Amino acid sequence: MDKSSISSKTLYRLLIYQRCLRKLIENGIETVSSSALAKAAGVKPAQLRKDLANFGQIGTRGLGYPVDDLADAIREFLGSTSLQPVILIGAGNLGSALMRYDGFNRGGFEVIGAFDLFPQSVAGKDITVPVYPMDTLTTFIQQKKVKLAILCVPGEHAQEVANTLSLAGIGGILNFSPTVLQVPPSVTVNNVDLALELENLSYFVTQES
Amino acid sequence: MDKSSISSKTLYRLLIYQRCLRKLIENGIETVSSSALAKAAGVKPAQLRKDLANFGQIGTRGLGYPVDDLADAIREFLGSTSLQPVILIGAGNLGSALMRYDGFNRGGFEVIGAFDLFPQSVAGKDITVPVYPMDTLTTFIQQKKVKLAILCVPGEHAQEVANTLSLAGIGGILNFSPTVLQVPPSVTVNNVDLALELENLSYFVTQES
DNA sequence: TCGTGTGAAGACGTTCACAGCT
DNA sequence: AGCTGTGAACGTCTTCACACGA
Structure with missing residues:
Protein backbone atom coordinates (compact mmCIF):
# COMPACT_ATOMS: atom_id res chain seq x y z
CA MET A 1 0.00 0.00 0.00
CA LEU A 78 7.63 2.04 8.47
CA GLY A 79 10.92 2.04 6.63
CA SER A 80 14.41 2.91 7.73
CA THR A 81 15.43 1.46 11.04
CA SER A 82 18.71 3.25 10.69
CA LEU A 83 19.97 5.44 13.50
CA GLN A 84 18.55 8.93 13.13
CA PRO A 85 20.41 11.93 14.48
CA VAL A 86 18.45 14.38 16.61
CA ILE A 87 19.39 17.63 18.26
CA LEU A 88 17.91 19.16 21.37
CA ILE A 89 17.53 22.86 22.07
CA GLY A 90 17.19 24.13 25.62
CA ALA A 91 19.12 22.24 28.28
CA GLY A 92 16.94 23.22 31.21
CA ASN A 93 15.09 20.87 33.51
CA LEU A 94 13.16 19.06 30.89
CA GLY A 95 15.84 19.27 28.24
CA SER A 96 18.51 17.65 30.34
CA ALA A 97 16.09 14.96 31.46
CA LEU A 98 15.33 14.18 27.84
CA MET A 99 19.02 13.95 27.04
CA ARG A 100 19.23 11.11 29.51
CA TYR A 101 15.99 9.54 28.37
CA ASP A 102 16.85 6.16 26.91
CA GLY A 103 13.51 5.67 25.19
CA PHE A 104 14.76 7.71 22.26
CA ASN A 105 17.78 5.49 21.75
CA ARG A 106 15.66 2.39 21.82
CA GLY A 107 13.46 3.94 19.14
CA GLY A 108 16.42 4.30 16.81
CA PHE A 109 17.39 7.87 17.59
CA GLU A 110 20.53 9.45 18.89
CA VAL A 111 20.73 12.87 20.44
CA ILE A 112 23.99 13.98 18.86
CA GLY A 113 24.07 17.45 20.33
CA ALA A 114 22.28 19.94 22.53
CA PHE A 115 22.19 23.71 22.41
CA ASP A 116 21.68 26.26 25.12
CA LEU A 117 22.32 29.92 25.79
CA PHE A 118 24.52 28.85 28.69
CA PRO A 119 26.11 25.53 27.72
CA GLN A 120 28.21 25.38 30.87
CA SER A 121 25.12 25.39 33.09
CA VAL A 122 24.62 21.65 32.72
CA ALA A 123 28.22 20.78 33.46
CA GLY A 124 28.59 18.02 35.99
CA LYS A 125 25.05 16.72 35.63
CA ASP A 126 26.39 13.47 34.20
CA ILE A 127 25.25 14.29 30.72
CA THR A 128 27.00 12.52 27.90
CA VAL A 129 25.53 14.60 25.10
CA PRO A 130 27.76 17.53 24.12
CA VAL A 131 26.17 20.91 24.78
CA TYR A 132 26.99 23.78 22.45
CA PRO A 133 26.22 27.51 22.49
CA MET A 134 23.22 28.67 20.52
CA ASP A 135 25.13 30.57 17.87
CA THR A 136 26.58 27.36 16.48
CA LEU A 137 23.12 25.89 15.90
CA THR A 138 22.61 26.70 12.23
CA THR A 139 25.99 25.53 11.03
CA PHE A 140 25.70 22.34 13.07
CA ILE A 141 22.37 21.47 11.48
CA GLN A 142 23.62 22.11 8.01
CA GLN A 143 26.92 20.33 8.38
CA LYS A 144 25.46 17.23 9.99
CA LYS A 145 22.29 17.37 7.91
CA VAL A 146 20.12 16.98 10.99
CA LYS A 147 16.43 16.64 10.22
CA LEU A 148 14.85 16.37 13.68
CA ALA A 149 14.93 18.75 16.62
CA ILE A 150 13.55 18.55 20.15
CA LEU A 151 12.57 21.98 21.36
CA CYS A 152 12.59 22.56 25.13
CA VAL A 153 13.17 26.27 25.47
CA PRO A 154 10.86 28.54 27.47
CA GLY A 155 7.69 29.53 25.65
CA GLU A 156 8.77 33.09 25.00
CA HIS A 157 11.80 31.98 22.97
CA ALA A 158 10.23 29.05 21.18
CA GLN A 159 9.06 30.85 18.07
CA GLU A 160 12.41 32.53 17.62
CA VAL A 161 14.29 29.25 17.82
CA ALA A 162 11.74 27.60 15.55
CA ASN A 163 12.48 30.24 12.94
CA THR A 164 16.18 29.52 13.15
CA LEU A 165 15.56 25.79 12.88
CA SER A 166 13.28 26.20 9.88
CA LEU A 167 15.77 28.39 8.04
CA ALA A 168 18.56 25.95 8.79
CA GLY A 169 16.62 23.20 7.06
CA ILE A 170 15.16 21.15 9.88
CA GLY A 171 12.30 18.89 8.81
CA GLY A 172 10.56 18.13 12.08
CA ILE A 173 10.25 19.73 15.51
CA LEU A 174 9.12 17.94 18.63
CA ASN A 175 7.90 20.94 20.55
CA PHE A 176 7.70 20.85 24.34
CA SER A 177 7.19 24.58 24.71
CA PRO A 178 3.69 25.81 25.52
CA THR A 179 3.55 27.80 22.33
CA VAL A 180 1.80 27.39 19.00
CA LEU A 181 4.60 27.53 16.50
CA GLN A 182 4.21 29.17 13.11
CA VAL A 183 6.47 27.34 10.66
CA PRO A 184 6.79 27.01 6.89
CA PRO A 185 5.09 24.00 5.29
CA SER A 186 8.44 22.26 4.88
CA VAL A 187 8.55 21.75 8.64
CA THR A 188 6.35 19.36 10.62
CA VAL A 189 5.63 20.17 14.24
CA ASN A 190 4.56 17.69 16.87
CA ASN A 191 3.42 19.31 20.08
CA VAL A 192 3.86 17.75 23.50
CA ASP A 193 2.32 20.15 25.95
CA LEU A 194 2.68 18.75 29.44
CA ALA A 195 0.59 21.31 31.27
CA LEU A 196 -2.15 20.95 28.71
CA GLU A 197 -2.22 17.19 29.08
CA LEU A 198 -2.62 17.47 32.81
CA GLU A 199 -5.34 20.11 32.52
CA ASN A 200 -7.16 18.01 30.01
CA LEU A 201 -7.01 14.96 32.21
CA SER A 202 -8.11 16.97 35.20
CA TYR A 203 -11.21 18.14 33.39
CA PHE A 204 -12.41 14.66 32.63
CA VAL A 205 -11.64 13.45 36.11
CA THR A 206 -13.43 16.17 38.02
CA GLN A 207 -16.46 15.69 35.81
CA GLU A 208 -17.19 12.20 37.03
CA SER A 209 -17.83 12.88 40.67
CA MET B 1 -24.32 23.98 27.25
CA LEU B 78 -13.91 24.70 32.41
CA GLY B 79 -14.82 24.99 36.06
CA SER B 80 -12.72 25.03 39.18
CA THR B 81 -9.64 27.16 39.03
CA SER B 82 -8.81 25.96 42.51
CA LEU B 83 -5.42 24.48 43.23
CA GLN B 84 -5.47 20.77 42.46
CA PRO B 85 -3.16 18.40 44.27
CA VAL B 86 -1.18 15.96 42.17
CA ILE B 87 1.23 13.21 43.04
CA LEU B 88 4.10 11.88 41.00
CA ILE B 89 5.36 8.33 40.98
CA GLY B 90 8.89 7.54 39.85
CA ALA B 91 11.54 10.10 40.68
CA GLY B 92 13.98 9.16 37.94
CA ASN B 93 15.25 11.42 35.19
CA LEU B 94 11.94 12.44 33.82
CA GLY B 95 10.13 12.35 37.13
CA SER B 96 12.47 14.73 38.87
CA ALA B 97 12.43 17.05 35.88
CA LEU B 98 8.66 17.15 36.03
CA MET B 99 8.77 17.96 39.74
CA ARG B 100 10.64 21.10 38.86
CA TYR B 101 8.47 21.88 35.85
CA ASP B 102 6.65 25.09 36.60
CA GLY B 103 4.11 24.69 33.83
CA PHE B 104 2.00 22.53 36.12
CA ASN B 105 1.86 25.19 38.81
CA ARG B 106 0.80 27.81 36.33
CA GLY B 107 -1.98 25.52 35.22
CA GLY B 108 -3.39 25.40 38.76
CA PHE B 109 -1.73 22.21 39.94
CA GLU B 110 0.57 21.45 42.80
CA VAL B 111 2.73 18.38 43.04
CA ILE B 112 2.26 17.69 46.74
CA GLY B 113 4.32 14.54 46.91
CA ALA B 114 6.43 12.11 44.96
CA PHE B 115 7.00 8.40 45.43
CA ASP B 116 9.93 6.22 44.55
CA LEU B 117 11.38 2.88 45.50
CA PHE B 118 14.50 4.75 46.60
CA PRO B 119 13.37 8.12 47.93
CA GLN B 120 16.84 9.11 49.01
CA SER B 121 18.17 8.82 45.47
CA VAL B 122 17.01 12.31 44.57
CA ALA B 123 18.44 13.94 47.67
CA GLY B 124 20.43 17.05 46.91
CA LYS B 125 18.97 17.61 43.45
CA ASP B 126 17.34 20.81 44.69
CA ILE B 127 13.89 19.30 44.69
CA THR B 128 11.32 20.95 46.87
CA VAL B 129 8.68 18.24 46.56
CA PRO B 130 8.85 15.69 49.37
CA VAL B 131 9.72 12.20 48.15
CA TYR B 132 8.24 9.23 49.99
CA PRO B 133 8.79 5.47 49.78
CA MET B 134 6.39 3.50 47.63
CA ASP B 135 4.70 1.65 50.46
CA THR B 136 3.13 4.84 51.75
CA LEU B 137 1.44 5.54 48.43
CA THR B 138 -2.01 4.13 49.08
CA THR B 139 -2.54 5.74 52.47
CA PHE B 140 -1.27 9.08 51.16
CA ILE B 141 -3.75 9.07 48.31
CA GLN B 142 -6.63 8.18 50.54
CA GLN B 143 -5.79 10.59 53.33
CA LYS B 144 -5.19 13.56 51.05
CA LYS B 145 -7.92 12.51 48.65
CA VAL B 146 -5.62 12.93 45.68
CA LYS B 147 -7.33 12.46 42.33
CA LEU B 148 -4.49 12.92 39.85
CA ALA B 149 -1.22 11.05 39.44
CA ILE B 150 1.73 11.49 37.12
CA LEU B 151 3.30 8.14 36.34
CA CYS B 152 6.98 8.13 35.39
CA VAL B 153 8.14 4.67 36.37
CA PRO B 154 9.90 2.30 33.96
CA GLY B 155 7.55 0.50 31.59
CA GLU B 156 7.87 -2.85 33.31
CA HIS B 157 6.50 -1.49 36.59
CA ALA B 158 3.86 0.81 35.17
CA GLN B 159 0.95 -1.60 35.19
CA GLU B 160 1.66 -2.69 38.74
CA VAL B 161 1.70 0.90 40.00
CA ALA B 162 -1.40 1.70 37.96
CA ASN B 163 -3.20 -1.10 39.76
CA THR B 164 -2.21 0.32 43.13
CA LEU B 165 -3.33 3.80 42.07
CA SER B 166 -6.66 2.54 40.81
CA LEU B 167 -7.37 0.63 43.98
CA ALA B 168 -6.42 3.62 46.09
CA GLY B 169 -9.07 5.67 44.34
CA ILE B 170 -7.13 7.79 41.87
CA GLY B 171 -9.29 9.30 39.12
CA GLY B 172 -6.75 10.18 36.46
CA ILE B 173 -3.28 9.06 35.44
CA LEU B 174 -0.94 11.04 33.24
CA ASN B 175 1.15 8.17 31.97
CA PHE B 176 4.68 8.76 30.71
CA SER B 177 5.61 5.08 30.65
CA PRO B 178 5.75 3.37 27.28
CA THR B 179 3.03 0.96 28.32
CA VAL B 180 -0.63 0.54 27.53
CA LEU B 181 -2.29 0.58 30.93
CA GLN B 182 -5.30 -1.56 31.73
CA VAL B 183 -7.40 0.29 34.29
CA PRO B 184 -10.96 0.12 35.58
CA PRO B 185 -13.47 2.50 33.99
CA SER B 186 -13.33 4.76 37.02
CA VAL B 187 -9.84 5.81 36.02
CA THR B 188 -8.97 8.00 33.04
CA VAL B 189 -5.56 7.59 31.47
CA ASN B 190 -3.79 10.18 29.37
CA ASN B 191 -0.72 8.85 27.62
CA VAL B 192 2.33 10.92 26.85
CA ASP B 193 4.72 8.66 25.05
CA LEU B 194 7.87 10.57 24.22
CA ALA B 195 9.56 7.96 22.08
CA LEU B 196 6.37 7.43 20.13
CA GLU B 197 6.00 11.13 19.43
CA LEU B 198 9.49 11.30 18.05
CA GLU B 199 9.04 8.19 15.93
CA ASN B 200 5.79 9.52 14.60
CA LEU B 201 7.36 12.83 13.69
CA SER B 202 10.29 11.10 12.10
CA TYR B 203 8.04 9.11 9.83
CA PHE B 204 6.35 12.16 8.39
CA VAL B 205 9.62 13.98 7.99
CA THR B 206 11.52 11.28 6.17
CA GLN B 207 8.58 10.83 3.83
CA GLU B 208 8.85 14.25 2.29
CA SER B 209 12.29 14.07 0.77
C1' DT C 1 -15.60 -23.54 14.17
C1' DC C 2 -12.46 -19.91 14.61
C1' DG C 3 -10.52 -15.66 13.20
C1' DT C 4 -9.18 -12.81 9.23
C1' DG C 5 -10.40 -9.47 5.64
C1' DT C 6 -13.62 -6.04 4.17
C1' DG C 7 -17.72 -3.47 2.38
C1' DA C 8 -21.18 -0.82 4.53
C1' DA C 9 -22.91 1.81 8.28
C1' DG C 10 -22.22 4.79 11.85
C1' DA C 11 -20.06 8.24 14.75
C1' DC C 12 -17.35 12.05 14.98
C1' DG C 13 -14.92 16.20 13.62
C1' DT C 14 -14.09 19.86 10.33
C1' DT C 15 -15.13 23.13 6.83
C1' DC C 16 -18.19 25.72 4.03
C1' DA C 17 -21.27 29.28 3.08
C1' DC C 18 -24.52 32.33 4.21
C1' DA C 19 -28.15 34.52 7.10
C1' DG C 20 -28.42 38.07 10.34
C1' DC C 21 -26.80 41.43 13.71
C1' DT C 22 -24.02 45.78 14.62
C1' DA D 1 -19.16 46.47 5.31
C1' DG D 2 -17.52 43.37 8.75
C1' DC D 3 -17.77 39.42 11.61
C1' DT D 4 -20.41 36.22 14.34
C1' DG D 5 -23.42 32.19 14.71
C1' DT D 6 -24.94 28.01 12.56
C1' DG D 7 -27.22 24.51 9.55
C1' DA D 8 -25.63 21.65 6.05
C1' DA D 9 -22.03 19.41 3.40
C1' DC D 10 -17.99 17.13 3.62
C1' DG D 11 -14.30 14.20 5.17
C1' DT D 12 -12.20 11.09 8.38
C1' DC D 13 -11.99 7.56 11.68
C1' DT D 14 -14.27 3.73 13.97
C1' DT D 15 -17.29 -0.07 14.43
C1' DC D 16 -20.29 -3.53 12.80
C1' DA D 17 -21.39 -7.72 10.66
C1' DC D 18 -20.65 -11.17 7.67
C1' DA D 19 -18.39 -13.71 3.80
C1' DC D 20 -14.63 -16.60 3.25
C1' DG D 21 -10.52 -19.42 4.05
C1' DA D 22 -7.99 -22.61 7.25
Missing part, protein backbone atom coordinates in the same frame (compact mmCIF):
# COMPACT_ATOMS: atom_id res chain seq x y z
CA ASP A 2 1.05 3.54 -0.60
CA LYS A 3 2.98 4.94 2.29
CA SER A 4 1.64 8.44 2.04
CA SER A 5 -1.88 7.18 2.48
CA ILE A 6 -1.44 6.41 6.14
CA SER A 7 -2.82 8.73 8.79
CA SER A 8 -1.03 9.92 11.88
CA LYS A 9 -3.48 8.09 14.10
CA THR A 10 -2.86 4.81 12.34
CA LEU A 11 0.85 5.36 12.59
CA TYR A 12 0.67 5.80 16.35
CA ARG A 13 -1.14 2.53 16.61
CA LEU A 14 1.33 0.73 14.35
CA LEU A 15 4.12 1.83 16.65
CA ILE A 16 2.21 0.50 19.63
CA TYR A 17 1.56 -2.81 17.90
CA GLN A 18 5.26 -3.02 17.18
CA ARG A 19 6.04 -2.64 20.83
CA CYS A 20 3.52 -5.29 21.83
CA LEU A 21 4.92 -7.64 19.23
CA ARG A 22 8.42 -7.20 20.57
CA LYS A 23 7.14 -8.32 23.94
CA LEU A 24 5.48 -11.36 22.39
CA ILE A 25 8.68 -12.27 20.57
CA GLU A 26 10.63 -12.05 23.81
CA ASN A 27 8.17 -14.43 25.37
CA GLY A 28 8.53 -16.84 22.50
CA ILE A 29 4.92 -16.55 21.36
CA GLU A 30 4.57 -17.32 17.67
CA THR A 31 0.96 -16.60 16.84
CA VAL A 32 -1.45 -13.96 18.02
CA SER A 33 -5.07 -13.24 17.26
CA SER A 34 -6.38 -9.80 16.45
CA SER A 35 -8.39 -9.73 19.65
CA ALA A 36 -5.43 -10.62 21.85
CA LEU A 37 -3.09 -8.12 20.26
CA ALA A 38 -5.80 -5.49 20.21
CA LYS A 39 -6.39 -5.89 23.90
CA ALA A 40 -2.70 -5.50 24.64
CA ALA A 41 -2.56 -2.39 22.49
CA GLY A 42 -5.73 -0.93 23.94
CA VAL A 43 -7.78 -0.88 20.73
CA LYS A 44 -10.72 -2.76 19.27
CA PRO A 45 -10.01 -5.92 17.25
CA ALA A 46 -11.70 -4.60 14.12
CA GLN A 47 -9.50 -1.55 14.21
CA LEU A 48 -6.38 -3.63 14.47
CA ARG A 49 -7.39 -5.70 11.47
CA LYS A 50 -8.14 -2.58 9.46
CA ASP A 51 -4.75 -1.17 10.33
CA LEU A 52 -2.95 -4.35 9.39
CA ALA A 53 -4.86 -4.58 6.15
CA ASN A 54 -2.60 -1.73 5.03
CA PHE A 55 0.09 -4.20 4.15
CA GLY A 56 -1.87 -7.00 2.59
CA GLN A 57 -2.75 -10.46 3.68
CA ILE A 58 -0.62 -11.50 6.63
CA GLY A 59 -2.90 -13.31 8.99
CA THR A 60 -4.24 -16.79 8.61
CA ARG A 61 -8.01 -17.13 8.90
CA GLY A 62 -9.05 -19.20 11.82
CA LEU A 63 -5.65 -18.92 13.39
CA GLY A 64 -4.31 -15.41 13.74
CA TYR A 65 -1.13 -13.60 12.83
CA PRO A 66 2.38 -15.05 12.85
CA VAL A 67 4.17 -12.75 15.28
CA ASP A 68 7.49 -12.65 13.47
CA ASP A 69 6.08 -11.97 10.03
CA LEU A 70 3.80 -9.31 11.34
CA ALA A 71 6.62 -7.53 13.13
CA ASP A 72 8.69 -7.67 9.96
CA ALA A 73 5.86 -6.35 7.86
CA ILE A 74 5.34 -3.36 10.12
CA ARG A 75 9.04 -2.64 10.34
CA GLU A 76 9.38 -2.78 6.60
CA PHE A 77 6.35 -0.62 6.09
CA ASP B 2 -23.90 20.63 28.86
CA LYS B 3 -20.40 20.07 30.10
CA SER B 4 -20.29 16.42 29.36
CA SER B 5 -21.00 17.05 25.71
CA ILE B 6 -17.56 18.43 25.01
CA SER B 7 -14.95 16.34 23.28
CA SER B 8 -11.34 15.96 24.27
CA LYS B 9 -10.21 17.63 21.09
CA THR B 10 -12.35 20.67 21.72
CA LEU B 11 -11.08 20.84 25.28
CA TYR B 12 -7.49 20.94 24.10
CA ARG B 13 -8.32 23.83 21.86
CA LEU B 14 -10.16 25.70 24.60
CA LEU B 15 -7.08 25.48 26.75
CA ILE B 16 -5.01 26.86 23.92
CA TYR B 17 -7.45 29.70 23.35
CA GLN B 18 -7.23 30.48 27.02
CA ARG B 19 -3.49 30.80 26.79
CA CYS B 20 -3.69 33.05 23.75
CA LEU B 21 -6.26 35.22 25.49
CA ARG B 22 -4.00 35.63 28.49
CA LYS B 23 -1.36 36.99 26.18
CA LEU B 24 -3.83 39.40 24.63
CA ILE B 25 -4.91 40.61 28.06
CA GLU B 26 -1.30 41.23 29.03
CA ASN B 27 -0.91 43.35 25.93
CA GLY B 28 -4.01 45.33 26.76
CA ILE B 29 -5.95 44.21 23.70
CA GLU B 30 -9.69 44.34 24.32
CA THR B 31 -11.27 42.86 21.23
CA VAL B 32 -10.26 40.04 18.95
CA SER B 33 -11.79 38.57 15.81
CA SER B 34 -12.22 34.88 15.27
CA SER B 35 -9.70 34.93 12.46
CA ALA B 36 -7.02 36.66 14.53
CA LEU B 37 -7.44 34.40 17.54
CA ALA B 38 -7.67 31.35 15.33
CA LYS B 39 -4.40 32.18 13.66
CA ALA B 40 -2.66 32.58 17.02
CA ALA B 41 -4.07 29.25 18.17
CA GLY B 42 -3.24 27.47 14.93
CA VAL B 43 -6.79 26.58 13.91
CA LYS B 44 -9.31 27.65 11.29
CA PRO B 45 -11.65 30.58 12.10
CA ALA B 46 -14.77 28.50 11.59
CA GLN B 47 -13.55 25.95 14.06
CA LEU B 48 -12.90 28.55 16.66
CA ARG B 49 -16.38 29.95 16.28
CA LYS B 50 -17.87 26.48 16.56
CA ASP B 51 -15.90 25.84 19.71
CA LEU B 52 -16.94 29.12 21.27
CA ALA B 53 -20.55 28.51 20.37
CA ASN B 54 -20.47 25.99 23.21
CA PHE B 55 -21.10 28.75 25.70
CA GLY B 56 -23.61 30.86 23.86
CA GLN B 57 -23.48 34.26 22.31
CA ILE B 58 -20.35 36.10 23.36
CA GLY B 59 -19.05 37.80 20.27
CA THR B 60 -20.43 40.88 18.63
CA ARG B 61 -21.22 40.55 14.96
CA GLY B 62 -19.20 42.86 12.83
CA LEU B 63 -16.71 43.40 15.62
CA GLY B 64 -15.35 40.30 17.26
CA TYR B 65 -15.03 38.97 20.79
CA PRO B 66 -14.38 41.02 23.91
CA VAL B 67 -11.17 39.46 25.23
CA ASP B 68 -12.01 39.71 28.91
CA ASP B 69 -15.49 38.27 28.66
CA LEU B 70 -14.32 35.45 26.46
CA ALA B 71 -11.57 34.51 28.86
CA ASP B 72 -14.06 34.55 31.72
CA ALA B 73 -16.53 32.42 29.80
CA ILE B 74 -13.93 29.76 29.07
CA ARG B 75 -12.65 29.78 32.61
CA GLU B 76 -16.15 29.42 33.97
CA PHE B 77 -16.99 26.70 31.53
